[in-house]
Amino acid sequence: MHLEEExxxxxxxxxxxxxxxxxxxxxxxxxxxxxxxxxxxxxxxxQWQHSSGCRKFFVxxxxxxxxxxxSSYTMIQASKEIKHETN
Amino acid sequence: xxxxxFSLLKQxxxxxxxxxxxxxxxxxxxxxxxxxxxxxxxxxxxxYYLAKEHGVKNIAVLEKGYIGGGNTARNTTIVxxxxxxxxxxxxxxxxxxxxxxxxxxxxxNVMFSARGVYNLGHTLQEMRDIERRVNANVINGITAxxxxxxxxxxxxxxxxxxxxxxxxxxxxxxxxxGGVARHDAVAWGFxxxxxxxxxxxxxxxxxxxxxxxxxxxxxxxxxxxxxxTNQVGCVAAGHSSVLAEMAxxxxxxxxxxxxxxxxxxxxAVLDTVVMSNAxxxxxxxxxxxxxxxxxxxxxxxxxxxxxxxxxxxxxxxAILELFPAFSRARMNRQWGGIVDTTPDACPIISxxxxxxxxxxxxxxxxxxxxxxxxxHVFASTLANDxxxxxxxxxxxxxxxxxxxxxxxxxxxVAH
Ligand SMILES: Cc1cc2nc3c(=O)[nH]c(=O)nc-3n(C[C@H](O)[C@H](O)[C@H](O)COP(=O)(O)OP(=O)(O)OC[C@H]3O[C@@H](n4cnc5c(N)ncnc54)[C@H](O)[C@@H]3O)c2cc1C
Ligand SMILES: [Zn+2]
Numbered sequence: 001m002h003l004e005e006e007x008x009x010x011x012x013x014x015x016x017x018x019x020x021x022x023x024x025x026x027x028x029x030x031x032x033x034x035x036x037x038x039x040x041x042x043x044x045x046x047q048w049q050h051s052s053g054c055r056k057f058f059v060x061x062x063x064x065x066x067x068x069x070x071s072s073y074t075m076i077q078a079s080k081e082i083k084h085e086t087n
Numbered sequence: 088x089x090x091x092x093f094s095l096l097k098q099x100x101x102x103x104x105x106x107x108x109x110x111x112x113x114x115x116x117x118x119x120x121x122x123x124x125x126x127x128x129x130x131x132x133x134x135y136y137l138a139k140e141h142g143v144k145n146i147a148v149l150e151k152g153y154i155g156g157g158n159t160a161r162n163t164t165i166v167x168x169x170x171x172x173x174x175x176x177x178x179x180x181x182x183x184x185x186x187x188x189x190x191x192x193x194x195x196n197v198m199f200s201a202r203g204v205y206n207l208g209h210t211l212q213e214m215r216d217i218e219r220r221v222n223a224n225v226i227n228g229i230t231a232x233x234x235x236x237x238x239x240x241x242x243x244x245x246x247x248x249x250x251x252x253x254x255x256x257x258x259x260x261x262x263x264x265g266g267v268a269r270h271d272a273v274a275w276g277f278x279x280x281x282x283x284x285x286x287x288x289x290x291x292x293x294x295x296x297x298x299x300x301x302x303x304x305x306x307x308x309x310x311x312x313x314x315x316t317n318q319v320g321c322v323a324a325g326h327s328s329v330l331a332e333m334a335x336x337x338x339x340x341x342x343x344x345x346x347x348x349x350x351x352x353x354x355a356v357l358d359t360v361v362m363s364n365a366x367x368x369x370x371x372x373x374x375x376x377x378x379x380x381x382x383x384x385x386x387x388x389x390x391x392x393x394x395x396x397x398x399x400x401x402x403x404x405a406i407l408e409l410f411p412a413f414s415r416a417r418m419n420r421q422w423g424g425i426v427d428t429t430p431d432a433c434p435i436i437s438x439x440x441x442x443x444x445x446x447x448x449x450x451x452x453x454x455x456x457x458x459x460x461x462x463h464v465f466a467s468t469l470a471n472d473x474x475x476x477x478x479x480x481x482x483x484x485x486x487x488x489x490x491x492x493x494x495x496x497x498x499x500v501a502h
Contacts, residue, residue, distance in 0.1 A: 006397050010386040012341070031487035035339035035430050039328035041390045064342070064390050 009051040013037050013044070014059045014078060041065060045082060090194055109275055110154075110282035115289045118315040119147045121469060122307060123322055124294050124330060126150025128159040128270075129447060129454065130322035131277035131288070132462020133469070135193075138284035140463075141470035146286045147316075149309060151293035154278050158324050158454070160271040161424035163347050163381040165360055165369065166456040167204045167265030169231050171220045174480040174492045175433055176227045181477055182460025183264060189459055195276030197268050198374065202359050204265035205239065207409070209254035209365035217260045230264045245356055245412050252408055254365045265456075267360060267371055273458055297333040297444070304334070304443040318443045320469050325390065325425025327448035336439045338446070339486050340427045343384040344394035345452050346402075348421035350413070352376030361409065368405030378416060380406055384426060384452060393423045426451050431491040436465055436478040445469055446483070 019025050019033055038044070044064045049057045059078035061070040073081060088094060088107055098106050121137060123130045126148045137143040150156075166186060168179035185192075186199045208214040217233060224231035235258040236248040248256045278288055289311065297319070298306035306315045321330045325342045353376050362369035368382045382402035385394035399421060407414050429435060429449040434457070436447050447465040450457060464475035474482060485491055 004397075005395055012388075027487045027489075032337060035486040036337040037328075037339060037341055038332075039338070039341050039388060040332075041326070041329050041342075044388055046388065062387075064388050066391065067389070 003053075007050065007052040009049045011047040011049055011057065013039075014047045015045060015082065043070065045078075090196075109279040110288055113287045113289065115147065115149075115292060115309070115311045115314065116145075116287065117313070118145075119287070120145040120316070121318045121320065122146075122314060122316045123148045123320045124307075125157070125321065125323040125326075126154050126274075126278070126288060126290065127157040127322065127324055128273050128277060128458035129324070129450070129461045129465070130320070131274060131281055132458055133320055133322060133447065133465045134286045134288075134462075135277050135281040135284070136463050136466035137470060138281060138286055141466060143470060144285060146281075147314070148278075148281070148286060148288045149292045149294055149307075149314075150288070150290050151310075153290050154288065155271045155274040158424040158426065159274040159458075161347070161422060162270055162455040163369065163371070163379050164267040164270050164455060165204060165265070165362070165371065165453075166199065166268055167262050167360075168229055168456070169204070169206070169220065169224050169260060169262045169265070170494055171223055172492050172494060173223075173227060175494050176224065176229055178434075178460060178464070178477050178481070179457060180227070180229055181463070182457045185459035185463060186268065186456075189273075189276070193276040193280040195272065195279060197272045197276050199266065199268040200374075201264050201266040202371075203261060203263045204360040205234070205243075205259040205261050205362065207239075207259045207361065207363040207365070208257050209363065210257070213365060214257050217258065221260050224260075224262075230262055232261050232263075234259050234261045243357070243359065243361065245410050246361070247409060247411050254408070256363075256409070265360065267373075268455075269374075270455060273455075277458075277462070294330065294333075297330075297441075299334060299441055299444075302441055304441055316443075318445075318469060320445045320447060320465060322447045322465070324448065324450065324454070325427050327427050327446060331446070334439065334441050334444055336441065336444070336446070338435065338448070338483070339430050340435075340449055341388050342390055342425050343387070343428055344389050344391065344423040345381070345384045345426045346394040346398055346421065346423045347379065347381035348399065348402075348418050349373070349380065350378040350416040351419045353378070353416065356412075357410075363405065363409060366405035366408050368402045368409070370406055370410070377419060378413065384428065385423075390425055391423075392425055428452070430486070432494040433492045434461070434481055435483055436461070436468060436474065436481040437483040438468075438472075438474070439483070
């Protein structure tokens with residue numbers, strides 16, 4: 001099925017885990033979590049939302065040079081299947 | 088050769104066939120005191136001021152493509168300094184001060200034209216923000232005023248101030264000292280002036296890896312071989328994260344396409360710059376006569392120097408709401424550049440954890456206006472191994488200690 005890009009909204013790098021105990025970690029760790037991004041030239045694991053459709057968030061791996069999409073995951077699949085590879 | 092009316096006459100008589108090249112193409116050396124990665128406007132300006140004001144002799148600018156191939160010559164050339172917060176206002180005003188004498192200083196006509204910049208307001212809240220920003224500007228010594236719709240119509244006859252549109256124009260901030268400059272001339276002018284001071288400008292030379300020993304930079308691998316150096320300034324705009332990764336430095340940057348397009352040339356119809364945040368578009372007319380139009384970034388990360396068509400459609404719709412008469416204008420060219428955005432829409436001018444490695448990046452959608460100022464403060468930062476006073480607030484530390492300089496929205500459209 002073909003859907004337009006405009007049906008979706010981008011929501012950035014995927015699988016950034018929120019630290020478990022924000023009050024007990026250092027400013028450096030918190031700053032890393034909040035702001036630092038991989039921003040790779042090449043394969044990027046990222047979140048999108050089907051904002052004009054079912055409104056679900058999902059994860060894709062896309063090439064930031066030519067926009068090839070390699071794979072897509074539900075949020076649950078993504079956290080189980082790709083977390084260990086990328087972190 | 089010094090450019091002047093006499094050189095123009097002399098070369099003109101020779102049919103313009105004997106102009107020497109503006110800068111030479113040196114063979115890369117095996118060692119430099121300072122290497123600047125990225126031959127955009129900011130990198131070239133950095134090298135120029137390093138040589139001119141700090142007497143550094145052995146400098147190279149390494150550029151993976153050609154001079155003027157990056158955002159330097161892909162932008163829509165708006166120059167202004169009417170930012171809200173003191174830190175950014177001071178930095179951009181420093182740059183604007185340099186723009187004013189730049190053509191003379193470089194002996195190259197960068198065609199800086201202070202034709203004024205309007206940032207339109209379409210809602211009551213926007214007008215309140217505009218008043219606040221104009222007041223902040225005035226306190227900081229930056230020329231700024233609030234103009235209401237009727238007055239805007241008098242000054243810009245083609246603009247539509249009708250109330251029968253989705254977002255009627257209520258007023259604007261106006262900076263009479265802002266304007267436009269010729270972007271590729273800025274790159275060429277800095278390249279020529281830097282080369283004249285002995286800077287090696289090496290084109291077609293991509294940095295592919297960094298040689299770091301004991302947290303100190305000692306050299307670079309490039310497509311033209313290994314270069315030894317102990318000081319490296321990264322000024323790579325959209326590719327900053329790629330360089331940071333080579334050094335294991337983390338940056339809060341995301342690269343996005345930013346698109347622009349120009350119409351066919353037409354008679355002079357717009358003698359100033361008009362920007363709107365609410366409908367999201369901005370427009371000026373170049374000296375050649377083409378309408379120069381741009382808007383916001385494509386939302387997704389990308390390095391492809393092209394964006395999606397719906398962004399162009401949205402931009403064109405915004406411009407037509409402001410200027411219905413342009414509905415008949417035919418568009419000539421469209422392109423994209425890769426801009427390096429930060430979470431607070433402000434640049435990063437900073438040392439890193441690697442000794443001798445510095446970054447000047449994150450200028451995002453609005454760094455053209457900062458070209459001379461950015462180069463000037465970064466050169467001082469490199470030469471003294473300590474941030475220029477204007478650069479202090481822009482260190483990477485702000486993302487760890489929370490001192491962000493939030494220019495999002497505050498500065499009108501961020502270009
Ligand atoms: C469409 C568009 C419109 C814009 N409009 C405006 C505007 O109206 N006003 C404004 O103020 N700003 C505007 N900007 C932003 C402005 O263009 C940029 O902030 C500014 O040009 C960035 O600095 P630069 O000129 O040094 O970048 P660039 O010219 O992009 O220079 C960076 C250079 O680094 C080189 N490089 C990257 N990686 C490597 C490597 N590994 N080795 C060697 N070299 C490398 C690149 O090839 C490039 O030439 C706009 C940008 C775009 C794309
Ligand atoms: Zn869906």
